[in-house]
Amino acid sequence: xxxxxxxxxxxxxxxxxxxxxxxxxxxxxxxxxxxxxxxxxxxxxxxxxxxxxxxxxxxxxxxxxxxxxxxxxxxxxxxxxxxxxxxxxxxxxxxxxxxxxxxxxxxxxxxxxxxxxxxxxxxxxxxxxxxxxxxxxxxxxxxxxxxxxxxxxxxxxxxxxxxxxxxxxxxxxxxxxxxxxxxxxxxxxxxxxxxxxxxxxxxxxxxxxxxxxxxxxxxxxxxxxxxxxxxxxxxxxxxxxxxxxxxxxxxxxxxxxxxxxxxxxxxxxxxxxxxxxxxxxxxxxxxxxxxxxxxxxxxxxxxxxxxxxxxxxxxxxxxxxxxxxxxxxxxxxxxxxxxxxxxxxxxxxxxxxxxxxxxxxxxxxxxxxxxxxxxxxxxxxxxxxxxxxxxxxxxxxxxxxxxxxxxxxxxxxxxxxxxxxxxxxxxxxxxxxxxxxxxxxxxxxxxxxxxxxxxxxxxxxxxxxxxxxxxxxxxxxxxxxxxxxxxxxxxxxxxxxxxxxxxxxxxxxxxxxxxxxxxxxxxxxxxxxxxxxxxxxx
Numbered sequence: 001x002x003x004x005x006x007x008x009x010x011x012x013x014x015x016x017x018x019x020x021x022x023x024x025x026x027x028x029x030x031x032x033x034x035x036x037x038x039x040x041x042x043x044x045x046x047x048x049x050x051x052x053x054x055x056x057x058x059x060x061x062x063x064x065x066x067x068x069x070x071x072x073x074x075x076x077x078x079x080x081x082x083x084x085x086x087x088x089x090x091x092x093x094x095x096x097x098x099x100x101x102x103x104x105x106x107x108x109x110x111x112x113x114x115x116x117x118x119x120x121x122x123x124x125x126x127x128x129x130x131x132x133x134x135x136x137x138x139x140x141x142x143x144x145x146x147x148x149x150x151x152x153x154x155x156x157x158x159x160x161x162x163x164x165x166x167x168x169x170x171x172x173x174x175x176x177x178x179x180x181x182x183x184x185x186x187x188x189x190x191x192x193x194x195x196x197x198x199x200x201x202x203x204x205x206x207x208x209x210x211x212x213x214x215x216x217x218x219x220x221x222x223x224x225x226x227x228x229x230x231x232x233x234x235x236x237x238x239x240x241x242x243x244x245x246x247x248x249x250x251x252x253x254x255x256x257x258x259x260x261x262x263x264x265x266x267x268x269x270x271x272x273x274x275x276x277x278x279x280x281x282x283x284x285x286x287x288x289x290x291x292x293x294x295x296x297x298x299x300x301x302x303x304x305x306x307x308x309x310x311x312x313x314x315x316x317x318x319x320x321x322x323x324x325x326x327x328x329x330x331x332x333x334x335x336x337x338x339x340x341x342x343x344x345x346x347x348x349x350x351x352x353x354x355x356x357x358x359x360x361x362x363x364x365x366x367x368x369x370x371x372x373x374x375x376x377x378x379x380x381x382x383x384x385x386x387x388x389x390x391x392x393x394x395x396x397x398x399x400x401x402x403x404x405x406x407x408x409x410x411x412x413x414x415x416x417x418x419x420x421x422x423x424x425x426x427x428x429x430x431x432x433x434x435x436x437x438x439x440x441x442x443x444x445x446x447x448x449x450x451x452x453x454x455x456x457x458x459x460x461x462x463x464x465x466x467x468x469x470x471x472x473x474x475x476x477x478x479x480x481x482x483x484x485x486x487x488x489x490x491x492x493x494x495x496x497x498x499x500x501x502x503x504x505x506x507x508x509x510x511x512x513x514x515x516x517x518x519x520x521x522x523x524x525x526x527x528x529x530x531x532x533x534x535x536x537x538x
Contacts, residue, residue, distance in 0.1 A: 025080040027069045029110075030089030032100035034067055035060030037113030040120070043072035051075070064089065066110050066151065067121060073135045074123045074161065081134040087149045088140065106143040107170075107195045112153035121175075122158040133161030133181075139168035139189075146170065146197045146262055147190060154203055156219075159184050170195065172236075174203030177218045182225035182248075190262055191217045192236035192293065197262025200236040200291055217241040220248055230254040233262050237293035238315055240328075244298045247331070251303040257345070258326075259292030259313040259352075264345025266290055266312035275353035275375065277319045289314060294324040295341075295352075298334060305329070305336045311344045313352045323354035323375060335365040342372035349373050349407065356384045356405070363397040363512065369404070376409035383414025384466075396423055397512030399501055401455055401473075405466045412457075412465045412519050413499070422509040428517040429454045429482060429498045434490065434525035443480030444500070444520065447508075450478045453501040456486075459522055461493050467519075471496065495524035 027044055036042055036059055044064035047053040052075045055061050055068070069085045076083060090108055092101055100109050112121060123133055139149035147170040151157070154174035159166075163183040170190045171177065177186060194201050217234040218241070220227045225248045234241040234256060241258050244251045257264045273289045292312035296305060305327060313324040326341045336359070342351045351373025357366060366385065376382045384405040387398055405412045415424045427444025429452070439456070443449045454474045457467035474484040490496065501516040502508050508515045 024082040024084065025076060026084045026086060027064065027072055028089040029064050029066050029069050029085065029087045030091070031060055031063035031065050032090060032108055032110045033060065033063075033065065034111065034113045035063060035065050037067065037118040039067075040071070042068050043075060044068045046072045046076055048075060067112065067119070070121060070123055070157075073133065078132065081132065083133070083135045085135065085137045086140060090149075102195060105195050107146075107148050107150060109150045109152055109195070112151060112155065112173075112175075118155060120158060121153065121155055122160055123164060124158065124160040133159070133164040135161070136165040136167065137169065138165075139170075142168060144196075146195070150195055151175075171217075172201035172203075179218065179220045179224050179227050180222045182223055182227075184220075184224065185228040185230075186218050186232060187228065187230045189232045191232060191234040191241070193233060193262055197233070199261075200293075202236075218243070220244040220251060221246050224248040224251065226250040226252075228252045228254070230256065233257040233260065233264075235259050235261070235292050235312075240294045240297040242296045242298075244300055244303065246300060248300040249302045251298065251300065253296060253298070253303070253305045253308065255307040256309075258295050258308060258310045260309065260311055260344055264309055266292065266344045266348065266350040268348075269350075275314055275323065275351075277317050277321065277323075291315060295326040295328070297325075297328045297330075299330045301331050302333045303329075303331075303335070305334070305339060307338050309340045309343070309345060311340075311342055311350045311352065313354065315353075324352070325354040325356075325358050326352050326371075326374065327357045328355075329357075329359045329364065330361055332361045333363045334359075334361075335367075336369065337365065337367045339369045340372075341369065342374050343370065351375070351407075355381070355386055356408075357403075358386045358388055359398065360387070360389045361398075362395050363514070364399070366398065366400045366403065368402045371403065371405045371408060373407045374405070374409065381414055381416055382410035383412065384408040385413045386416060387414070387419060388416045389418035395510070395512045396508065396515035398516065399514045400499070400516040401453070401501060402470050403467060404457075404470065406468055408464060408466050410464050412467050412497070413516075415518055420510065423511055423515065424518075426500075426508045426517045428500045428520035429476065429480070430520060431496060431498060431523035434486070434496065434523065437486040437489065439482075439484040439486060439496070441482055441484075441498070443476070444517070447500075447517075449476060449480045449500045449502065449507060451503050452476045452480065452507065453503065454482050454484070455499045455501070456484060457497045457499075457519070458490070459495055459497050461495060461522065461524060465497065465519060465522070467497070476500075490525050495522040497522055 042055045150170035152173040156176045162181045165185040310326045356371035356374035427447040431441040456471040458469040476482040498520045
């Protein structure tokens with residue numbers, strides 16, 4: 001059904017200029033065509049000597065394009081802040097109707113030039129970095145659950161000022177969002193998806209590996225302290241959908257859907273094409289598969305990755321390339337919690353094509369995550385969760401608790417060969433008896449663990465070490481002995497695993513408090529013998 005355009009046309013019948021208000025400035029984009037892509041000086045209405053001025057005679061004279069709005073937002077002085085870039089000036093009818101409006105979906109597509117002579121798409125100052133931008137780019141009200149304004153560009157949009165927000169926009173075409181300064185927020189956007197939110201947009205119809213939705217979705221570089229990336233849908237990336245690759249601190253990556261459609265689901269795929277490596281790269285992607293791309297990569301310190309759903313991550317790659325990892329972290333003091341990996345919003349176990357969570361460094365909290373049908377790592381590792389190396393420190397302190405792995409690879413939690421021997425060979429708590437609901441045990445062989453936290457996980461007796469349910473925890477005494485009460489009886493074909501987490505330094509030799517061991521072997525209780533009778537007396 002076609003959308004009623006009369007109301008929209010009436011609201012946006014007049015192309016509003018940039019308006020300086022008490023307490024701020026609003027820049028109103030009124031033209032969807034990317035006029036003068038090579039210009040680095042033309043603004044919408046702002047003039048400053050010979051540096052910046054509106055276009056009065058060239059292409060799109062008097063128009064406020066998205067490119068010009070970005071240039072003006074970066075050029076205006078601090079006294080004009082805060083600055084808002086809005087799109088209410090785009091006209092459905094009249095001389096603003098340039099073919100960029102889809103009347104069926106009710107959305108605008110602003111196609112930014114792919115000319116080699118294009119000027120940078122950026123919010124930047126005249127000559128210096130590290131100054132406040134206080135710019136909000138807002139796509140406005142959502143239409144049918146998604147953005148009404150889409151930016152189609154293969155070039156990055158670079159944010160080189162602090163304290164900016166990009167909100168309620170759709171991005172595709174191969175570009176990326178680069179947040180280069182502190183305090184920037186990217187929220188409620190879609191990235192790499194079509195206007196209806198149901199399919200991946202390829203930057204090139206051939207679908208080469210480097211021409212999926214882009215190199216990165218949101219890339220936090222340089223001094224990107226306290227970046228906030230939340231409530232977005234980011235799919236189709238040929239590398240990481242979200243990458244914090246600076247030594248920034250305090251990033252928050254919250255409640256995003258990664259690798260899915262806009263509603264958080266992943267379409268069904270035939271088993272014959274799921275996660276297969278494809279090459280050479282000059283062939284189109286298999287239309288039966290879903291190329292949700294990569295997940296999250298995080299460096300720096302003190303970041304939080306929480307509440308994200310990552311599923312359906314697949315990319316075009318050769319046989320020897322690493323499959324896309326869901327969450328990969330480096331650095332120290334990160335918290336990774338309450339993420340769902342491999343299950344979409346419809347609770348379908350769609351899985352991922354690569355490792356679930358891979359981390360290095362120390363003092364991380366990897367807790368309360370659920371991993372469903374994640375694959376083994378490519379580099380001779382078999383853990384759904386992998387502590388890959390301690391390149392920067394051998395102090396550990398990595399807490400890995402209450403995570404579930406369902407229908408997973410051979411191991412639940414694995415330490416790579418580069419981890420120190422004392423940590424890698426430390427034995428988790430040993431269960432000695434399970435009598436009904438009562439569990440008793442002690443420290444693992446040769447691994448005293450006084451006052452350690454013992455976590456208990458339900459598993460079945462197949463060949464893979466999983467955690468199908470979290471059963472609870474107990475605290476060992478000074479000798480490492482413990483008792484625990486199960487929440488319910490263990491059924492046939494089931495058993496219990498443990499992990500041990502230290503509460504003091506050097507309990508696991510050479511490590512900080514909070515270091516968690518690899519899981520124990522599965523303890524399968526001997527169930528009472530059931531005697532069947534005929535029910536008849538002789």
